[in-house]
Amino acid sequence: MARAVLPLTVLALCLAALVFSSRAGADAAAGRKMVGVYELKKGDFSIRVTNWGATLMSVVLPDSNGNLGDVVLGYDTVAEYVNGTAYFGGLIGRVANRVANARFTLDGKTYRLFRNDGNNSLHGGHRGFSKVVWTVREHVGGGASPCITLFYHSFDGEQGFPGDLDVYVTYELRSPYVLAVRMNATARGKATPVNLAHHAYWNLGGHGSGTVLDETVQLFASRYTPVDAALIPTGRLAPFYTGNGLAGVRGKDGRVYGRYGALCLETQGFPDAVNHPSFPSQIVRPGQVYEHNMVFRFSFF
Ligand SMILES: *[C@@H]1O[C@H](CO)[C@@H](O)[C@H](O)[C@H]1NC(C)=O
Numbered sequence: 001m002a003r004a005v006l007p008l009t010v011l012a013l014c015l016a017a018l019v020f021s022s023r024a025g026a027d028a029a030a031g032r033k034m035v036g037v038y039e040l041k042k043g044d045f046s047i048r049v050t051n052w053g054a055t056l057m058s059v060v061l062p063d064s065n066g067n068l069g070d071v072v073l074g075y076d077t078v079a080e081y082v083n084g085t086a087y088f089g090g091l092i093g094r095v096a097n098r099v100a101n102a103r104f105t106l107d108g109k110t111y112r113l114f115r116n117d118g119n120n121s122l123h124g125g126h127r128g129f130s131k132v133v134w135t136v137r138e139h140v141g142g143g144a145s146p147c148i149t150l151f152y153h154s155f156d157g158e159q160g161f162p163g164d165l166d167v168y169v170t171y172e173l174r175s176p177y178v179l180a181v182r183m184n185a186t187a188r189g190k191a192t193p194v195n196l197a198h199h200a201y202w203n204l205g206g207h208g209s210g211t212v213l214d215e216t217v218q219l220f221a222s223r224y225t226p227v228d229a230a231l232i233p234t235g236r237l238a239p240f241y242t243g244n245g246l247a248g249v250r251g252k253d254g255r256v257y258g259r260y261g262a263l264c265l266e267t268q269g270f271p272d273a274v275n276h277p278s279f280p281s282q283i284v285r286p287g288q289v290y291e292h293n294m295v296f297r298f299s300f301f
Pocket residue numbers: 023024025026149168170183184186289
């Protein structure tokens with residue numbers, strides 16, 4: 001996807017909804033547990049997903065001239081995701097972002113999490129949901145609504161978090177050029193913080209095409225959560241924010257991703273909410289269901 005022939009043509013719109021409901025979750029039978037790469041294809045729109053970390057490996061679509069390009073950063077092989085530290089396309093959990101000092105107190109009991117970011121726990125700990133093998137529950141590669149549903153059972157005490165948790169993520173292609181990512185999690189037995197995030201790195205000029213600094217993003221948000229030196233929210237809500245990027249990560253097709261090489265739209269609950277009583281709660285109690293839906297809608301002009 002040469003930037004020269006791309007009068008920036010693709011607009012991604014990301015909508016997220018975080019809701020809790022108390023429907024009972026469905027326990028389905030155990031499925032496959034091998035690591036594979038699964039394609040979903042709808043005309044000239046296609047994605048690849050691996051059940052390693054429920055990771056989105058590629059999103060290929062045409063620009064307004066019909067040239068196909070892959071607009072997310074990542075690696076060519078699953079093996080590289082195993083060692084990777086950038087969380088390319090991964091499904092982040094049990095709690096995305098940082099938990100200050102890797103500890104929190106819930107219902108009078110203090111829990112200690114795995115420290116993998118100085119004194120903090122980051123993106124679920126050392127082996128968060130983006131570093132485990134998910135089970136493929138359904139894969140429909142083509143047709144009207146190609147989709148893949150992945151399941152992960154997180155056990156009581158995993159990375160320090162309380163209680164068993166059943167987690168599903170579904171990727172679905174809808175016409176025209178719409179990618180839906182639906183996540184849900186059901187707490188079994190104990191209350192637990194849950195804050196999932198999808199970690200795709202977008203570059204609408206094509207992965208490895210340079211920086212995203214000439215792309216425009218409009219966020220329908222009025223405030224953000226400023227952080228301290230250890231990247232923990234100070235508790236303040238402030239207006240205005242710009243993102244940053246990477247530093248020389250070797251990715252797909254031998255491309256090297258530099259600083260500002262992509263933008264992540266990590267919709268999520270407030271960071272470190274479990275340690276900030278003034279932030280909206282991210283606690284899911286037994287029988288409650290956490291739901292988080294994202295829709296990426298690409299249009300051309
Ligand atoms: C979670 O998502 C899966 C896959 O879409 C679905 O089968 C299941 O019913 C959902 N669970 C709840 C409790 O909504």
